[in-house]
Amino acid sequence: MASLRLPVTPGTPRDLLRSQALRPYAAKRALLALALVGTALAAPAAATAAPAPVAAKAAALALAAPDISLTNVKAHLQQFQTIASSNGGNRRSNTAGYTASVNYVYNKLVAAGFSVVKQNCTSGCTSGAGPNVIADWPGGDANTVYMFGAHLDGVAAGPGINDNASGSSTVLEIALTLAATNPSMLNHVRFGFWTDEEQGLNGSEFYANSLPSAERTKIKGYFNFDMVGSTNGGYFINRITSSIGQVLKAYYDTNFPGLNPEENVEGAGRSDDASFNAVGIQTSGVAAGASANKTSAQVTKWGGNTGDYDPCYHSSCDTYPANINDTVLNRAGDAAAYALWSLATGTPATTVWTDTFETATGWTTNASATDTATTGVWERGDPADTNSSGAKQLGTTVSGSNDLSTGRLAGTAAGDYDLDGGVTSVRSPAVTLPSSGTINLSLNWYLAHGSNASSADYFRVSIVHNTGTAVLFTQAGAASNRNGSWAVGTWNISAYAGQSVRILITAADASTASLVEAGVDDVKITVS
DSSP: OOOOSOOOOOOOOOOOOOOOOOSOOHHHHHHHHHHHHHHHHHSOOOTTOOOHHHHHHHHHTGGGOOOOOHHHHHHHHHHHHHHHHHTTTOOOTTSHHHHHHHHHHHHHHHHTTOEEEEEOOOSSSOTTOOOEEEEEESOSEEEEEEEEEEEOOOOTTSOOIIIIIHHHHHHHHHHHHHHHHOOOBSEEEEEEEESSGGGTSHHHHHHHHHSOHHHHHHEEEEEEEOSOOOTTOOOEETTTTSHHHHHHHHHHHHHSTTOOOEEOOTTTTSSTHHHHHTTTOOEEEEEOOOSSBOOHHHHHHHOSOSSBSOTTTTSTTOOTTTTOOHHHHHHHHHHHHHHHHHHHBOSOOEEEEEEOSSSOOOOEETTTSOOOOSBOOEEEEOOOOOBSSSBOSOSSOSSSSOEEEESOOOOSSTTTTSOBSSEEEEEOOOEEOOSSSOEEEEEEEEEEEOTTOOTTOEEEEEEEETTEEEEEEEEEOOSSOBOOOOEEEEEEOGGGTTSEEEEEEEEEOOSTTOOEEEEEEEEEEEEO
16 A cells, blocks of 8 residues: 555554454355345445446345455465565565566466456656556456456565555455356456556556546446455455445455444555546455554454554565464455456356366377377376476376376486477367357466476467367467466357367477476366
8 A cells, every 4th residue: 555645643563363254154145145235225326336237136146256265365475475585575666576576467367368468657657667467357248347456566665465465466366266267257357456556556547547438437346455464454445335335345244243344544545446536437445454553442343452453564574474364364355256256247157068087088199190299298197296496297186186297107307208309289079069158168277397498388278160270378488497387277269159179288398308397187168
């Protein structure tokens, strides 16, 4: 959060919030659906208030919101801490630490199937400031857009873990969960990671002011997440009386009776929601508090002490894991997911075809008889774990014990059974697609290589259709170490509706003597 306006009162040393249950009960979620009907319809109108049909739809979808993995959010936090530690101890907007943060978020979103751009801030930002990252998930009504965002930069004093890797990690994991679950989209969803917030909300202001009038009108709500894991934190909602603020409030009220979230008075005008509010876009969001003091009344209902919500605000001690409250962080993620699923998703997608590789289903290697690889060709089975400057072939699959991997065995050296000599391909059995609807292909994948790789090495997903082969996704190698890590990719294949298609997976080691490994698991085609 930028330090712009509000004075603060000196605080006392902190105490951690008392632990409370993290996962809501199904009965509470059902009550939440009923609560939302009343709150959303009773909310005061705003310049771009959520349409009434959307609020009604939100109530019907209350049970659909997934649990956001706290473990995954914390893994992102660890990565941001590592980035800061490797780049002078901070992630300020015009530093290498910020650039590395941008690349981490960008790569995760691209791999998951988002349409992602790095938007350079060409006016109003600090000299040398890095870009915003804007990611759109395919589908949904393009004239009804809901945005979820957080500032990605930090201050020079420290790693910026609570402020604001906590918000960035939460928004990133919501996006990745959306990709992994791949629900039918009623409305369009966009994610923003903002540069130069700490210097005056500059990145989000540039984005909001750059939107043509017609595009601003399409955005029916922006949700901001800034400092959502404060160690002595509270439960605050930005513009809590707005119709979209009431969606967040209903989540907390029903799942945690007596918690009674409050208006985010301390944060008013101090984070990126202000940039959207200034151009007439309705906003809300979640915060846990910065350098102001928790009141005795708040201590009574939330626990903790009457010191600062975050005693490490804008300080060198804003580190992971010391400066994160797991309970507050976990609830923020689930509340955000509830808002997204309530306002933007439709009925769940229907699975047309799936393969977890636990049994043989008819995949064919080198179906076109053009492969050139000498070792490490695709095979189904239980993969062995290999390591060379980090994980390369992953011994752990996404589900079950089998996957597709490039040479599943491990030898004395990491490269004994890796992909060598050129290209290896594997093709699925034929799948007849539905004649209509939004059809998506999703799968889990990884590409790993050593620093002796190059852009000639790759992992690729294609679709073989009636008139040829179309490439859906390519991850190229590079002359740097890349460790194996499962990612989810999703691609729209509705253009081939009604056809009999095959999925083609290709990997290549086209660099001399490079170490390359790849894997695929849990392939699925859905229609909505």
